[in-house]
Amino acid sequence: MIVFRYLSRELLVTVSAVSAVLLVIIMSGRFIKYLAQAAQGLLDPGVLLLIMGYRLPGFLQLILPLGLFLGILLAYGRLYLDSEMTVLSATGMSQRRLLLYSLAPAALVAALVGWLSLGLAPQGIAEVDRILNQQDSLTEFDTLVPGRFQNLRDGSRVTYTRELSADRSELAGVFISETNTSARSGKARGVSVLVAESGRQEIQPDGSRYLILENGFRYDGNPGQADYRAIQYDTYGVLLPKPQVAVELSEREAMPTRELLGSDNLRHRSELQWRLSMPVLVFVVTLLAVPLARVNPRQGRFLKLLPAILLYMTYLALLIAVRGALDKGRIPMALGLWWVHGLFFAIGLLMLYWEPLMLRLKKRRAAPGVAHG
Structure with missing residues (x-):
């Protein structure tokens, strides 16, 4: 024993x-x-x-x-x-x-x-x-972390917000950079950059969600080329896609x-x-x-x-x-x-x-x- x-x-x-x-x-x-x-x-x-x-x-x-x-x-x-x-x-x-x-x-x-x-x-x-x-069921708006750049859509979109309210309904100091791709070839054909003083989430009757940006600019063009187009806006809507979680x-x-x-x-x-x-x-x-x-x-x-x-x-x-x-x-x-x-x-x-x-x-x-x- x-x-x-x-x-x-x-x-x-x-x-x-x-x-x-x-x-x-x-x-x-x-x-x-x-x-x-x-x-x-x-x-x-x-x-x-x-x-x-x-x-x-x-x-x-x-x-x-x-x-x-x-x-x-x-x-x-x-x-x-x-x-x-x-x-x-x-x-x-x-x-x-x-x-x-x-x-x-x-x-x-x-x-x-x-x-x-x-x-x-x-x-x-x-x-x-x-x-x-x-x-x-979440959108990229729900997973944002203030003060940090986040890669979304497999790196084709980068989102940043300086401040985010406790109920995640209001943003301040918003930056969004998105690579535009061709529907036929799938190759990148330019970059769109959005900056705004503030933003909020808006839910449509069909259930889709939009990020409504206020008082900002949109820049479109190709990196390394001097052909950028700048657009100033008072209100701008961005569709919030649902993240695809790998299960x-x-x-x-x-x-x-x-x-x-x-x-x-x-x-x-x-x-x-x-x-x-x-x-x-x-x-x-x-x-x-x-x-x-x-x-x-x-x-x-x-x-x-x-x-x-x-x-x-x-x-x-x-x-x-x-x-x-x-x-x-x-x-x-x-x-x-x-x-x-x-x-x-x-x-x-x-x-x-x-x-x-x-x-x-x-x-x-x-x-x-x-x-x-």
Whole structure:
């Protein structure tokens, strides 16, 4: 029991540290992407933290199996390197017993992953989808930040306002630069610059919104040429287009698991198998990691790390590929994703019993020679 607690503690601490690092890396990349959309005026900066919070369960359900896999490799690899595992082996610690000890922490991780995959992750994605749909109803006027130039329309329009009222209805010190493009060729054919002392938003009966500028100038021309045309105006209306938020979420990912259970749709059934596969993935990678963690102290701790990561990536990539084939009906649903888990389960068993099998074969080959002598 003491050995079990020691191994479990070492494993869980390493898994937590590795998962935390992976989570920071993945969330940082995704946050930068959303932050870029907010800088372009496609998202309200106030919803960024909400989006990241709701996406957290979806990130964790994929990170935790990898964190467990790497945690076993690193924790047990250190024990082999420090000869602690050699001492444990001398007291009767076999690979099979080590695997049984590892299954207890793996069961905790699998339970957490199952809770995330079947419950929290779909709820979080549904909330993100709701927030993004709300962002689709906004105009660039609603996403303006005073005192900052914002690129809109994929960089074809730059908007700036010096001041913005609390209810976002009045602007002061407005600057708008827009690149004019040809309808036929799509190439830029000049720049229009609008400056105004003030502006306000006006909603038409058909629902379209206009920015009404007051007391300003409009300049039209081509950069580098002295053919600019200046027009002074008292009132000028600018149509406010709706920002196009890039939504990467599918409807089935946001569906509650209970709705997937009774669905006959191929995509819904493959989604259900994917969610159920996440906890299964945890146990299979545990079986793969235990024999891979065994290293010779002379070889170093990271000798098998790269091949192990490649094996995990192959496992996950094959699951994703088969999921796509299930969506298109190319693979029977009864076979589904389970044959992939079965394949890597067999690989794990082969690695676990490979050395005992080779040892038995050597003994059988040596036995006739000994008897003859």
